[in-house]
Amino acid sequence: MAEIQKSWRDGALRLSTLPLLLLMGLFFVIPLIMTALLSFQGTQYYRLVWTWDLKVWTDVFSQVHYWTIMWRTLMMALVCTVLCTILAIPIAYGMLHRLSRWSDHITLLMVFAFLTDAVLKTFGWVLFLDRSGVLNGTLEAIGFPPAAVNVLFTPNATMIGMVYNLLPYTIFTIALSMARIDGDLVLAARDAGASRLRAFIEVTLPLAKPGIWAGAVLVFVLSLGVFLEPKVMGGGTSPLAAELIRQSFETRVNWPLGAALTLVLIVIGAAALTVAGAVALWQARRVVND
Amino acid sequence: MTDRMEKRIADVLLYGSVFAALIFFYIPIATLVLFSFTKSRFLSWPIPEFSTRWYGELLADRDFWSALGNSALLAVLATVFATLLGIGGAFAWSRYKFRFQWGFRILTFAPLLFPQLLLGVVMLLWFSVLAGWLNMSPGLWSAVIGHVIYITPFCIVIISVQMQGYDNTLDYAAEDAGATRWQILREITLPLIWPGIFSAAIFAFLLSWGNFYITYSLSGSTRTLPTFVFSGIAVGSSPIYPALATLTFIPALVLIFAVDRLRKRAARRRLSAIAES
Numbered sequence: 001m002a003e004i005q006k007s008w009r010d011g012a013l014r015l016s017t018l019p020l021l022l023l024m025g026l027f028f029v030i031p032l033i034m035t036a037l038l039s040f041q042g043t044q045y046y047r048l049v050w051t052w053d054l055k056v057w058t059d060v061f062s063q064v065h066y067w068t069i070m071w072r073t074l075m076m077a078l079v080c081t082v083l084c085t086i087l088a089i090p091i092a093y094g095m096l097h098r099l100s101r102w103s104d105h106i107t108l109l110m111v112f113a114f115l116t117d118a119v120l121k122t123f124g125w126v127l128f129l130d131r132s133g134v135l136n137g138t139l140e141a142i143g144f145p146p147a148a149v150n151v152l153f154t155p156n157a158t159m160i161g162m163v164y165n166l167l168p169y170t171i172f173t174i175a176l177s178m179a180r181i182d183g184d185l186v187l188a189a190r191d192a193g194a195s196r197l198r199a200f201i202e203v204t205l206p207l208a209k210p211g212i213w214a215g216a217v218l219v220f221v222l223s224l225g226v227f228l229e230p231k232v233m234g235g236g237t238s239p240l241a242a243e244l245i246r247q248s249f250e251t252r253v254n255w256p257l258g259a260a261l262t263l264v265l266i267v268i269g270a271a272a273l274t275v276a277g278a279v280a281l282w283q284a285r286r287v288v289n290d
Numbered sequence: 291m292t293d294r295m296e297k298r299i300a301d302v303l304l305y306g307s308v309f310a311a312l313i314f315f316y317i318p319i320a321t322l323v324l325f326s327f328t329k330s331r332f333l334s335w336p337i338p339e340f341s342t343r344w345y346g347e348l349l350a351d352r353d354f355w356s357a358l359g360n361s362a363l364l365a366v367l368a369t370v371f372a373t374l375l376g377i378g379g380a381f382a383w384s385r386y387k388f389r390f391q392w393g394f395r396i397l398t399f400a401p402l403l404f405p406q407l408l409l410g411v412v413m414l415l416w417f418s419v420l421a422g423w424l425n426m427s428p429g430l431w432s433a434v435i436g437h438v439i440y441i442t443p444f445c446i447v448i449i450s451v452q453m454q455g456y457d458n459t460l461d462y463a464a465e466d467a468g469a470t471r472w473q474i475l476r477e478i479t480l481p482l483i484w485p486g487i488f489s490a491a492i493f494a495f496l497l498s499w500g501n502f503y504i505t506y507s508l509s510g511s512t513r514t515l516p517t518f519v520f521s522g523i524a525v526g527s528s529p530i531y532p533a534l535a536t537l538t539f540i541p542a543l544v545l546i547f548a549v550d551r552l553r554k555r556a557a558r559r560r561l562s563a564i565a566e567s
Contacts, residue, residue, distance in 0.1 A: 003387040013388055016378030024397050027435050031416035038415060091311045094304030112546050113315035117500040119516045120535040123523050124318025127325055127333050134321050137335030196296050225405020228502060242407050262408050273403060
């Protein structure tokens with residue numbers, strides 16, 4: 001498909017871009033700038049005061065409480081990213097190469113599960129994992145002691161919920177890039193005497209790298225902002241950064257603090273995206289040079 | 291290791307992981323459907339007695355109906371705007387070439403890479419200022435704008451995918467035959483990318499319908515189904531929520547299978563068109 005060169009004076013181009021640019025500018029760029037400005041203000045008696053100082057920022061960086069929660073958030077995001085990536089590779093590969101006849105239907109089933117209201121799904125997990133829930137009830141019926149699996153309201157339950165809600169992202173991106181791999185390359189490797197495993201590791205995996213990276217970065221960034229899973233499944237015992245942000249807006253009514261914490265998370269996410277982008281560029285260049 | 295053994299191990303691993311994934315994805319959904327038919331007030335396993343009692347209680351709940359109405363209104367508005375903007379965006383993304391296109395791409399794709407809560411919070415700050423100036427409080431209107439910002443990038447991607455492989459010579463041929471630009475758009479381009487637009491609209495509807503984080507931050511005191519359920523389970527698990535879940539699953543399933551049917555029919559038509567030419 002050839003692209004059509006357009007000038008900004010062209011009506012069609014204006015019609016297709018300007019409304020979108022206006023919307024994004026008004027309700028995405030300006031709010032971001034405002035958040036940055038707001039983080040330099042203060043609050044007194046639950047009211048915003050225009051102080052223009054660094055008080056909130058020194059608070060955020062000097063109090064151990066914030067460091068602990070940020071660190072925990074980062075670690076949870078990293079573990080969640082690794083789990084989602086490792087789990088998604090065999091799932092995506094199996095969907096494409098073992099169950100290819102059914103892959104359309106499997107994809108549909110996953111899309112449905114993915115698009116269902118996350119609050120309800122999280123609540124479903126609570127009912128499943130509860131001390132008197134489906135899992136423990138079933139285990140008890142086959143002879144285990146009551147409440148054998150005591151995972152609900154722990155950080156592990158939070159992790160189950162996070163992986164549950166984010167795994168589709170890695171499955172879909174990895175499956176997309178694996179589907180584009182030329183099957184002849186794998187056959188050639190097999191003909192040249194490579195074992196199945198070796199062909200997979202040396203041909204399929206490197207070629208699927210863009211999808212693996214894209215999925216991993218997406219999951220990492222999105223997992224920085226979860227508060228539903230820690231609250232509902234983790235029982236609120238070990239809050240993550242998003243919960244902190246929610247509290248500073250809602251219960252403490254300290255908007256500058258909330259704005260600063262939001263910016264910290266945005267910067268971490270943007271840094272991850274930049275690193276991944278740089279790595280992708282560097283690899284693409286290496287392929288070209290080879 | 292022999293080749294046969296290797297194949298067997300790979301088979302077990304691959305089939306196993308796909309099935310395990312499907313089971314994993316459907317554990318909470320199946321749990322909710324099961325519990326929706328309990329008679330007891332307590333949601334514990336095994337279910338002592340089955341009944342449809344909680345469906346009745348749910349349908350008698352006024353808050354449920356108002357949340358349902360808000361969810362539907364929000365989803366319809368968000369779908370219309372996000373799909374229209376997505377069509378324009380997809381043209382600019384994948385059919386045109388223009389100065390500062392990279393900037394346009396970054397700007398229109400960025401919301402997809404934001405954790406939804408942060409997107410919501412950032413917009414909330416701005417909406418509160420706007421609301422102060424315009425003398426209105428955040429509500430359904432701000433939630434609609436938030437949803438459109440979040441969902442439009444998805445629509446752009448889906449419609450762009452449909453535009454891959456679009457043959458520009460069709461446009462040129464029509465232009466040569468004297469068609470105006472508007473006619474080309476209406477009679478040639480839109481019918482050809484229609485399956486993409488339709489899937490984008492369905493996707494947009496479902497994303498908006500099930501959205502929690504953005505609605506939670508932006509809708510003020512207006513409740514939609516997800517925030518209605520959230521405020522309910524924060525207080526204590528009431529047995530009406532599994533019934534609510536089961537009732538809302540059905541339209542989503544129907545919609546998703548409808549999209550698939552349409553996509554397949556379009557693909558088949560394209561195949562037969564190729565075979566004829």
